[in-house]
Amino acid sequence: MTEATRSDAVPTLGLTVPAERVSCFFPLLQKGIGMRARLGIPVSAFLREGLGLSDATIEARIQTVFLDGRPVDDIEGALLREGSTLALAPAMPGLMGAMLRRGGYYAPMRSGITHRGDAAPQGPGEGLITVKLFGTALRELGPALLARGVVVGGKDLAALPGHCLEDIGDAGSLRGQGSILLRVRAATGDESRSG
Amino acid sequence: MDKLLRINMSAEGGPAARTVPAGEYAGLGGRALTSAVVSKEVPPLAHPLGEDNRLVIAPGMLSGTIAAMSGRCSVGGKSPLTGGIKESNSGGQASQVLARLGYAAIILEGRPKENDLYKIFINKDGVRITRDNSLRMLGNYALVEKMKAEHGDKIACVSIGPAGEMRMCAASVAFTDMELRPTRHAGRGGLGAVMGSKGVKVIVLDDTGLGNRAPKDVEKFRAANKAFVDGLRRHPVTGEGLPAFGTNILANVINEAGAYPTHNFLWGRFDGTAKISGETEAELEKARGGNPTHGCHRGCVIRCSGIYHDKDGRYLTKQPEYETVWAHGANCGIDDIDAVAMMDRLDDDYGLDTIEMGATIAVAMEAGIVKFGDAKGAINLLHEVGKGTPLGRILGNGAGMTGRAFGVERVPVVKNQALPAYDPRAIQGIGVTYATTTMGADHTAGYAIATNILKVGGYVDPLKPEGQIELSRNLQIATAAIDSTGMCLFIAFAVMDQPDTFQALLDLLNAFYGTGLTGDDVTALGKKILTWERDFNARAGFTKEHDRLPEFFRKELLPPHNVTFQVSDAEMDRVFDW
Numbered sequence: 159m160t161e162a163t164r165s166d167a168v169p170t171l172g173l174t175v176p177a178e179r180v181s182c183f184f185p186l187l188q189k190g191i192g193m194r195a196r197l198g199i200p201v202s203a204f205l206r207e208g209l210g211l212s213d214a215t216i217e218a219r220i221q222t223v224f225l226d227g228r229p230v231d232d233i234e235g236a237l238l239r240e241g242s243t244l245a246l247a248p249a250m251p252g253l254m255g256a257m258l259r260r261g262g263y264y265a266p267m268r269s270g271i272t273h274r275g276d277a278a279p280q281g282p283g284e285g286l287i288t289v290k291l292f293g294t295a296l297r298e299l300g301p302a303l304l305a306r307g308v309v310v311g312g313k314d315l316a317a318l319p320g321h322c323l324e325d326i327g328d329a330g331s332l333r334g335q336g337s338i339l340l341r342v343r344a345a346t347g348d349e350s351r352s353g
Numbered sequence: 354m355d356k357l358l359r360i361n362m363s364a365e366g367g368p369a370a371r372t373v374p375a376g377e378y379a380g381l382g383g384r385a386l387t388s389a390v391v392s393k394e395v396p397p398l399a400h401p402l403g404e405d406n407r408l409v410i411a412p413g414m415l416s417g418t419i420a421a422m423s424g425r426c427s428v429g430g431k432s433p434l435t436g437g438i439k440e441s442n443s444g445g446q447a448s449q450v451l452a453r454l455g456y457a458a459i460i461l462e463g464r465p466k467e468n469d470l471y472k473i474f475i476n477k478d479g480v481r482i483t484r485d486n487s488l489r490m491l492g493n494y495a496l497v498e499k500m501k502a503e504h505g506d507k508i509a510c511v512s513i514g515p516a517g518e519m520r521m522c523a524a525s526v527a528f529t530d531m532e533l534r535p536t537r538h539a540g541r542g543g544l545g546a547v548m549g550s551k552g553v554k555v556i557v558l559d560d561t562g563l564g565n566r567a568p569k570d571v572e573k574f575r576a577a578n579k580a581f582v583d584g585l586r587r588h589p590v591t592g593e594g595l596p597a598f599g600t601n602i603l604a605n606v607i608n609e610a611g612a613y614p615t616h617n618f619l620w621g622r623f624d625g626t627a628k629i630s631g632e633t634e635a636e637l638e639k640a641r642g643g644n645p646t647h648g649c650h651r652g653c654v655i656r657c658s659g660i661y662h663d664k665d666g667r668y669l670t671k672q673p674e675y676e677t678v679w680a681h682g683a684n685c686g687i688d689d690i691d692a693v694a695m696m697d698r699l700d701d702d703y704g705l706d707t708i709e710m711g712a713t714i715a716v717a718m719e720a721g722i723v724k725f726g727d728a729k730g731a732i733n734l735l736h737e738v739g740k741g742t743p744l745g746r747i748l749g750n751g752a753g754m755t756g757r758a759f760g761v762e763r764v765p766v767v768k769n770q771a772l773p774a775y776d777p778r779a780i781q782g783i784g785v786t787y788a789t790t791t792m793g794a795d796h797t798a799g800y801a802i803a804t805n806i807l808k809v810g811g812y813v814d815p816l817k818p819e820g821q822i823e824l825s826r827n828l829q830i831a832t833a834a835i836d837s838t839g840m841c842l843f844i845a846f847a848v849m850d851q852p853d854t855f856q857a858l859l860d861l862l863n864a865f866y867g868t869g870l871t872g873d874d875v876t877a878l879g880k881k882i883l884t885w886e887r888d889f890n891a892r893a894g895f896t897k898e899h900d901r902l903p904e905f906f907r908k909e910l911l912p913p914h915n916v917t918f919q920v921s922d923a924e925m926d927r928v929f930d931w
Contacts, residue, residue: 267782
């Protein structure tokens with residue numbers, strides 16, 4: 159089921175797909191999707207307000223955080239700016255996973271690239287940031303984000319495997335598009351049955 | 354496991370096996386045993402492919418028991434790649450079977466007088482060594498099929514492919530998995546070439562009629578194993594992330610950190626990572642009827658391996674691991690996961706170390722032999738190796754040899770062994786381990802248990818710059834000890850985060866052997882192993898000047914963070930001050 163509209167900012171593409179096919183769109187979340195966010199707020203505030211996560215969930219499930227490619231130890235001190243890239247993941251395996259974990263014992267082993275916080279916070283306002291999800295965060299946060307709507311590149315959308323885009327008439331035309339606001343909703347039982 | 358099987362390949366009248374008590378090696382297992390034998394019995398200046406080298410195959414201290422995760426098997430010898438001592442370990446079934454057969458190790462000695470190939474069959478009734486030149490140049494898959502036809506499917510095989518027969522420095526020793534496929538490898542350091550030099554194509558192990566090894570205290574052992582398994586299952590890494598996505602779950606985060614070596618360590622990020630990540634691999638495997646959650650040996654509860662099917666839904670290979678996907682993927686500019694899986698299959702069949710071959714092909718790409726991103730060209734280069742063409746002979750001897758042959762300056766090796774999938778400029782701490790480990794660049798050398806649990810070397814202030822040296826030292830000590838137990842490295846994170854799971858591991862050892870080991874004893878064992886290994890390397894001619902990263906890591910900035918390796922030589926020389 160497809161629904162295409164155009165807002166002032168970017169064209170919108172709404173899809174309703176069988177629940178098992180929502181994961182087709184996860185490569186977009188790995189590569190990074192655009193989201194509106196309040197600027198100047200800490201990463202922790204975005205996780206709570208922007209993604210609706212509880213403190214307990216953040217503590218237990220979001221143990222690896224990158225801001226602009228730098229591992230974050232202090233999610234209260236790392237602030238979002240226009241164009242920031244925020245990547246979220248659970249605890250990762252291996253010594254490298256332990257090194258990258260926020261506030262982990264092995265954090266000194268990657269001290270050369272650690273995010274150091276922001277001396278001059280950006281003023282209030284709203285802007286576009288890029289959010290990436292990895293590992294179990296994909297499955298836990300991905301479907302809700304996709305349902306709410308995320309900004310993706312038309313080229314990236316068109317590059318998904320064919321069976322992911324079979325509900326779109328001319329998927330090839332997406333390649334020429336710039337940004338698209340994509341909404342992907344899992345079909346309810348009734349919708350699935352009605353085909 | 355109180356006996357050794359010594360096989361003299363150069364005995365008069367043909368190879369001769371003798372079973373002897375473990376003697377001075379009693380109580381050792383895995384890396385502790387292989388490094389003890391090599392350091393005591395191999396002349397340090399011996400040629401790695403000569404009659405004086407040994408190939409030691411040793412199950413871990415807990416292998417062959419019901420202990421979960423205890424199926425790692427160590428292979429040791431003097432490495433033809435590094436020229437130093439080598440221990441490389443593998444999953445698969447052989448460790449459990451060999452331990453149930455009662456052997457603490459198989460030690461291959463000498464070298465056949467003629468250029469013949471041998472098959473060694475071991476079961477509860479004894480050892481049979483057969484000359485069989487019909488096995489010559491068989492790939493590991495065809496070889497195992499032949500063994501299955503001859504001996505049935507209740508066996509485990511330890512074998513070499515054509516690369517081992519050609520005595521290439523990138524040759525691996527293959528171990529069969531639960532499905533009797535040769536998918537698990539002791540890959541690093543060219544030990545397959547040592548097995549080839551001994552004239553041994555395959556060791557077939559059959560434990561029919563034998564049960565698990567019995568612990569001294571059955572009840573305590575069972576209770577410890579239950580606590581250990583519970584700990585693994587409740588930890589998010591060992592209970593969720595690894596089973597769901599495998600080791601390649603790391604690709605996205607290492608890429609995000611700017612530490613994912615790309616185009617022969619030119620950049621720290623690869624644009625095509627999402628196409629080859631563990632998350633993408635897992636989805637693809639499910640869609641094609643494969644399986645992203647599968648153990649590599651019985652008794653594995655983490656199940657970080659998997660089954661990879663091709664586009665037509667047919668088995669192609671096991672789920673390519675993080676290091677393999679990086680080596681043949683990002684490092685070569687290739688974002689085609691099917692091509693990477695094909696190269697994994699070829700590496701397993703020819704018997705090659707995937708890390709060394711990926712790094713080698715990237716060096717060849719740097720030399721202009723094929724272009725970065727050319728998946729078909731990369732696959733063809735592997736076929737050159739498998740066929741043993743002149744070009745293949747160069748490539749099959751590793752990144753260092755290839756760099757010298759083609760005049761490439763950026764050759765990512767330490768002690769001539771290729772670096773794994775983490776750039777030490779972005780993650781400086783791993784660079785210390787790469788540079789100083791006895792094994793040549795090896796990410797698993799410092800990989801195990803948190804020092805704050807083991808209290809190895811006392812408390813380290815993580816805010817001090819020298820913390821990296823202390824952490825690397827302590828990790829290397831802990832890893833050496835864990836490599837001796839037969840435990841999979843991936844237990845480390847449950848053990849690190851959950852003191853009760855670490856205690857359960859100690860309880861397993863103590864209940865099995867009737868000992869009272871503490872964390873301090875584990876530390877002492879790790880130090881002893883490293884001391885043997887460093888002593889061997891020193892006698893083989895290694896100095897502190899060999900404990901260095903290649904020059905380009907200090908000179909070339911790594912995007913996106915534009916960093917170089919900063920840890921000084923003087924600091925690195927302190928790693929083994931204890």
